[in-house]
Amino acid sequence: MAVSTTDTYSGPYEANGSTVEFPFTFKAASASELRVFVLADGAETDVFPSQYTVTLTPSGGTVLFGSAPSGGDLYIESAPTFEQPITFSSGQAYRPETVNEANDRAAIRDLALKSRLDRAPVVPVGGGDALGRYPIVNADGTWGFSVGSGGGGAGTHAWASIKATEEGQTQFDFSAAPEAMLEGLVDPRVSINGANIGNDDGEVAYIWNNPVLTITDDNIHVDDVVTIITGVSFDQGIVDRRNILGLSDPSAADTVGSKYPLSMAAARAVGDRLSDRMPSIWDFYRPELGDTLDDWSPQMNRAAQTDHDIYFPTARRPQGYDLLSPVTQNAGGQMYYGDPTGTGPGNGTEFNIPATFPLGGNGVIIVPPNTAERGCGLADISFRFFQPDTYNRANLIQYPPALYARNVARMQLKGRVTVYLGWEGFDLQGNNGGLDIDTLRMGCFSRGLIMDGAFDKTNVNTIELWPYGCGAVTESQALYSIYSDGVAIGLELGRVDGFSAKTIKTFRQRIITRNATFDQPGTDGFGTIGELHLDGTYGRLEMGGGKLAVGSWYATTGAGDDFFVKQTGGTLALGACAFALGPGTDTGQALFQVEDGNFSYVGGGIFEAVARQGELFKQTGGDALWFGGNIRSGLNQVRTKAFFEVHGGRCTLKNPRFIDPGTGSGLCVKVTNDEWHDIEINATLTRGFEIPAAGGSGTYKFGSTVQAPVL
Incomplete structure (x- = not known):
């Protein structure tokens, strides 16, 4: 048969x-x-x-x-x-x-x-994903492979699985799991049929009450495999997540799994083995020492003692890692690595700073002064501060800076690093030469990035100043209205030698340069910006010191009391302008104000919507050069102010082109002081000009059909 x-x-x-x-x-x-x-x-x-x-x-x-x-x-x-x-x-x-x-x-x-x-472990053809891995038994009796070799026994206690026996089953009793695995276990990772589930903000997917796991929904089906996972893999060895700390303690040798028996001559000290790998912050989580999942400051301070880079997995804590007290990073070149695809506005692994955080300290993350060849830093980390929902700036919590790293050489900010809803972002004053920034994103209410005193190069790919975490970009949002009220400084540069930035973007926050105040007061720095975006009201540049060259830029504003550039010192060289959109209001300030220092604008560009009673350019001191540009003031605009006014200093103005003649008494140029000016305009249309009697000591050439009386 x-x-x-x-x-x-x-x-x-x-x-x-x-x-x-x-x-x-x-x-x-x-x-x-x-x-x-x-x-x-x-x-x-x-x-x-x-x-x-x-x-x-x-x-x-x-x-x-x-x-x-x-x-x-x-x-x-x-x-x-x-x-x-x-x-x-x-x-x-x-x-x-x-x-x-x-x-x-x-x-x-x-x-x-x-x-x-x-029911036996079978290696795929060519090794596949099983290469160098440890065989495990799945809940359905089949075999799989896990990272590690299983030496030392820790890997066998890495997880336990239960198959659902009824539709909608919500409770799973893991009391049959190995005792060593369950002991002290307070927050296992949970998966269903191999797919991880997590407790996100506002939504609880599971509750762990050792040894019983409760799934909060009823979508479980018969034969679904529910797994709890603990233990952390380190290359070719699985390490019990409770036993990483105390590596200098001899007892650690008995509790950490290794691919070599510890009695063999080939065995290496635990600390030596870990020096080859990047631990996770979970390796320093010690419930028996009083650690909780509500505060990761103790674990981070403990990790700083190991001199290793530390990884903060988003999958284990999608809601982020809460910090209730300051953390000191190891000064020997320690990096904090997050995941680049986080859940918050910053997209990185989040550090949450609650309202209870001490306000009197230097910072949330503190890096001691050092000159380590391999700099300290952050990678794909976001700092999330908690603020009251208020329209009143005085009601904000004035947290210490997210990062306090003064006199720290060769610091690295890799991937996307973000600070939002903080009072101050990063305090990098002192000799922080050698700083490298990939993408730094700031959304603070007082100051974002502060640098002053760096004697060496600073390399920046992108800095973005934006109201991260403030809700929709609309005036009806309370915190957004404070962010964009013109008080906050997104970027403040004192002395920074060799500042080199590819792109800096500010939305409705100020950029300030000045001479040094932190170290060697009065000295200035120098640098270049490839692209500068001055976007929105109060998104402007206030030049008070230093030497700065900008390759290309654009600017917009929507308020008559705003401006694009104000210079009170230093040297500023602006290249080609994509466009500069003024407020289009009746009244307004000059969009470019030169009170002192050396200013130059050389290039094309379109300047439009200048306020009817506001200047495009106004000089009261210093030395200024302006070459080119198309001036569009709005069709038939009735103006009462000149586009260019010079009341002090020396000015060289060459060939701005006026597109619309407009009406009213507004002039193309008005010069009131008698200095060595050199002004030449061949396209004033019908707009007039004023110069000192007999031209003073300057040289003037106008191509216009209507000339206003001289003084």
């Missing part, structure tokens, strides 16, 4: 002490080719054949006990012999039943072997 089923065992049957008859649904070649055993407490115990009789059917059979078994689960398994008793002789009659028996025996053996192989 054909073998019509691929089953090789039947069960489990409850050995309840009263049931004596148990069926099986696979074909057995004989009554002696069965194995009956009881599984209890994880151990298998064979039942002697003398305790039962077997009745066979063409597709299975029945096991009948003389005395009902009790305790555990009973299984009946195919156990075929591998002997071959059938022989054929030449010339004998063809007997189909004998041939069928031989074929059936071969199929039964094949199925038994296949069943064993299905």
